[in-house]
Amino acid sequence: MKKNNKYRPRILLITIPLLFLAIFYFYPLIKIFSLSFMPEGEWRPGKLHKLVSSGFYIQTFWFTFWQASLSTILTLLLALPGAYVFARYRFFGKNLIQSFTTIPFVLPTVVVATAFQALLGPNGLINIWLMQWFELPDAPIQLNHTLWFILLAHVFYNYTVVLRIVGGFWSRLECTLTEAAQVLGASPWQTFFKITLPLLYPAIFAAGLLVFIFCFSSFGIILILGGPRFSTIEVEIYRQAVHIFNLPMAAALSLIQIVFTFLLMWVYTALQRKTGVDIMPESSASALRNVTTCRDRVIVGGNTALMMLLLGMPMLALVFRSFSSDSGLSLVFYRALFENPTQSIFFVPPMEAVIYSVGFAGVTLVLAVFLGLPAASFLASPQKGLGALLDPIFMLPLSTSAVTLGFGFIIALDRPPLNLRTSLMLVPLAHTLVAFPFVVRSILPALRSIPRNLREAATLLGASPLKVWQAVDLPIVGRAVLVGAVFAFTVSLGEFGATVFVARPQTPTMPLAIYRFLGQPGAMNYGQAMAMSSILMMVTAVGFLLLEKVRIGGMGEF
Amino acid sequence: MIACVVFGGFFNPLVMAADAVNEITVMTHDSFSISKEVVTSFETLHNTKIRFLKAGDAGAALNQAILSKNNPLADLFFGVDNTFMSRALKADIFKPYASPLLNQIRDDLKLDPQNRLLPVDFGDVCLNYDKKWFVQKKLRPPASLADLVKSDYKSLTIVENPATSSPGLAFLLTTVGYFGENGYLDFWKKMRANDVMVTNGWKEAYWGSFSAASKGNRPIVVSYASSPSAEVYYAKTPPDQAPTAAVIGDQTSFRQIEFVGILKGTSKIELAQKLVDFMLDRKFQEDIPLQMFVFPAGKSTRLPEVFIKHARIAANPVTIPYDEIAAKREKWIESWTETVLR
Numbered sequence: 001m002k003k004n005n006k007y008r009p010r011i012l013l014i015t016i017p018l019l020f021l022a023i024f025y026f027y028p029l030i031k032i033f034s035l036s037f038m039p040e041g042e043w044r045p046g047k048l049h050k051l052v053s054s055g056f057y058i059q060t061f062w063f064t065f066w067q068a069s070l071s072t073i074l075t076l077l078l079a080l081p082g083a084y085v086f087a088r089y090r091f092f093g094k095n096l097i098q099s100f101t102t103i104p105f106v107l108p109t110v111v112v113a114t115a116f117q118a119l120l121g122p123n124g125l126i127n128i129w130l131m132q133w134f135e136l137p138d139a140p141i142q143l144n145h146t147l148w149f150i151l152l153a154h155v156f157y158n159y160t161v162v163l164r165i166v167g168g169f170w171s172r173l174e175c176t177l178t179e180a181a182q183v184l185g186a187s188p189w190q191t192f193f194k195i196t197l198p199l200l201y202p203a204i205f206a207a208g209l210l211v212f213i214f215c216f217s218s219f220g221i222i223l224i225l226g227g228p229r230f231s232t233i234e235v236e237i238y239r240q241a242v243h244i245f246n247l248p249m250a251a252a253l254s255l256i257q258i259v260f261t262f263l264l265m266w267v268y269t270a271l272q273r274k275t276g277v278d279i280m281p282e283s284s285a286s287a288l289r290n291v292t293t294c295r296d297r298v299i300v301g302g303n304t305a306l307m308m309l310l311l312g313m314p315m316l317a318l319v320f321r322s323f324s325s326d327s328g329l330s331l332v333f334y335r336a337l338f339e340n341p342t343q344s345i346f347f348v349p350p351m352e353a354v355i356y357s358v359g360f361a362g363v364t365l366v367l368a369v370f371l372g373l374p375a376a377s378f379l380a381s382p383q384k385g386l387g388a389l390l391d392p393i394f395m396l397p398l399s400t401s402a403v404t405l406g407f408g409f410i411i412a413l414d415r416p417p418l419n420l421r422t423s424l425m426l427v428p429l430a431h432t433l434v435a436f437p438f439v440v441r442s443i444l445p446a447l448r449s450i451p452r453n454l455r456e457a458a459t460l461l462g463a464s465p466l467k468v469w470q471a472v473d474l475p476i477v478g479r480a481v482l483v484g485a486v487f488a489f490t491v492s493l494g495e496f497g498a499t500v501f502v503a504r505p506q507t508p509t510m511p512l513a514i515y516r517f518l519g520q521p522g523a524m525n526y527g528q529a530m531a532m533s534s535i536l537m538m539v540t541a542v543g544f545l546l547l548e549k550v551r552i553g554g555m556g557e558f
Numbered sequence: 559m560i561a562c563v564v565f566g567g568f569f570n571p572l573v574m575a576a577d578a579v580n581e582i583t584v585m586t587h588d589s590f591s592i593s594k595e596v597v598t599s600f601e602t603l604h605n606t607k608i609r610f611l612k613a614g615d616a617g618a619a620l621n622q623a624i625l626s627k628n629n630p631l632a633d634l635f636f637g638v639d640n641t642f643m644s645r646a647l648k649a650d651i652f653k654p655y656a657s658p659l660l661n662q663i664r665d666d667l668k669l670d671p672q673n674r675l676l677p678v679d680f681g682d683v684c685l686n687y688d689k690k691w692f693v694q695k696k697l698r699p700p701a702s703l704a705d706l707v708k709s710d711y712k713s714l715t716i717v718e719n720p721a722t723s724s725p726g727l728a729f730l731l732t733t734v735g736y737f738g739e740n741g742y743l744d745f746w747k748k749m750r751a752n753d754v755m756v757t758n759g760w761k762e763a764y765w766g767s768f769s770a771a772s773k774g775n776r777p778i779v780v781s782y783a784s785s786p787s788a789e790v791y792y793a794k795t796p797p798d799q800a801p802t803a804a805v806i807g808d809q810t811s812f813r814q815i816e817f818v819g820i821l822k823g824t825s826k827i828e829l830a831q832k833l834v835d836f837m838l839d840r841k842f843q844e845d846i847p848l849q850m851f852v853f854p855a856g857k858s859t860r861l862p863e864v865f866i867k868h869a870r871i872a873a874n875p876v877t878i879p880y881d882e883i884a885a886k887r888e889k890w891i892e893s894w895t896e897t898v899l900r
Binding site for chain 2: 229244245332344345403410415527
């Protein structure tokens, strides 16, 4: 095989994603870092000595690390059985349940906090029931401002990441190996631990990594549900950048966060090289089985029940509150969404907010897939030297604090040809930075699992690299691309931290509209926030169901 | 470089005209609002278009204005308050403008003798309580800060973290003013012993734990003296009485004043001055209460009925000079954190 021939298109693959990151990530970041550390062209460390001299930042780092680890482990433990159910069973309402598990991902933290409050708060449903049944004087569940609340919320948000990435991968694992093991007398548990689990490692690590980075840079959950006694690096960055305006400190903390993610990714990439296994792709349809035995019912029923309890109940509580008023159920909050009693210039009718959100999410989806697919294709082949650094680099935007990057945009993208500071495009561009790593991570395990001999066979038969990709890679990774697209769409619908800096007030997204309602006292404001949240959930669910249809219509079976 | 041009060319059609001739841009924070009619009246009068940019909360927006001072995003900035004033003035981003309309503005609100920042509105941060709760429990509502540390009021109060919230900081300043620099930490020690709840932001405090607003179980919260009027205005069916009340006794509140300023580097100085005049004038001032639920800075501005009935202005709020706030806020916040949270 001629090496040169193969090499050139690969370089082309990576050029556009790299260019995108260079312009919209590294350039603003370098600008804000140099302004922070060297305001007048010379090194000004500010009060950086506090980083080490006060134990506070070391404690903060340690807490950030272990709460993220614990959250990741918990999410994996709870979601893996669910992934199994989705990978192996065919049952009624499966698509609906799957799309609904992803909804938490788009909900603003303050809304989730309200949902949990309505359910588990001191005057929440569950506490009131418990107090009535057991005749307790006080609420038995006190979750507010505890570590448990943080963990619960992280699982609530990230369950779907594991479910989709591992579930998608699992559904394509061939059954012949596990069947062979069972024929040879291995118990189901032995088969799982010796065969299935090792085969799943790439997907589990990919999902675990995303969850970890998500929790590591957790902001709203810590701030709102954890309360002031908990702090992560991300929270400190915001505090330093916005409240204290100590930019050197904010920049140093951002840098620590970025370097840590990079190192983590680097270790991960090294591990990944050892764990990747070639598997023969299998049509997912043949591997699915119906729920027939009693055992099947327990497994499927148990997992769907868990999803209902963990994810469904808080969401139901929200929807319930959006319809409830003193006189029973009513649509008063929904009707109010269409009214503008104060004639505010910033009033946005609900349909318009939906259109802005979905529009931004659509552009984000296209951009993220357009950038993520070639990036993942490039990374899929074993990398040495510089190439090995790219994978870690692609993950960095996910763990970069929104306020740091937002400030970077302000000072970097201020002149033609990049005078984008007040452009509408800035919203999907910022969203794409966060969505892109999700797309790469979703696609990579599937791409890596393609046996090399398939591609080589195609090449030997005279197929061009593009043709190989079309005929071999695409059919196999179609499902994974869809998973990535769904994430990109979701990330965009729910993004708040960066949106608040870059969105224009007349074209707010739904999360921004929800925040506006909660900014002033009054029952109508609260009710409208709940109504808007319910609409956001509905739009998300409908969006997912449509995306799933695209797969069936467009790419056929794989 | 070539790549930059290519990329720029690709995106340029999507970039909104950033510098149209007859357009004026106001940078502000998330909570800013104004009615369409008021905006249109200025626009028709001066044949212009006002563009608003919102850039996060008050602190984040100001910091972005400072960061972009060499190439400003806007012609005016609205929403610097007296706790951030010193940062804004030190960064030297505002042009002085002695508006003739200043004579219509309350004198106690004019803090900058050089008129780089001109007062537009104010709000008194103070305790709010749930009236029904206190009637049901047959407890006297709090009348002063000292009440909060009594045993009857154990586990009743929610405050916001001064390190992350602006009403939280205002309330900390209230206690500094009321108890003095030597006494405020003592008060907070007792507050801690009396099981005060601290949240990081106003939203979590009000919507998450305040019994009058949500499923919370605490009847006292730090909010604004005008919050009860918002409770009436945004009720499902407007009640005769507000469900909540503000504690505005002697020295139990802190006055947050919001300012507007013309950004240095604007090329539309005349139009910017016209807009500042407009913001200090009657039409704009009368629009403020129902848009942002704060009080207009104008001396004789007519207030809407819901404000007359249900919103109060504190007679004697705590005052701390803004440069003293700037000099000591970090120290106060750190000591507070040590006392209440660690």
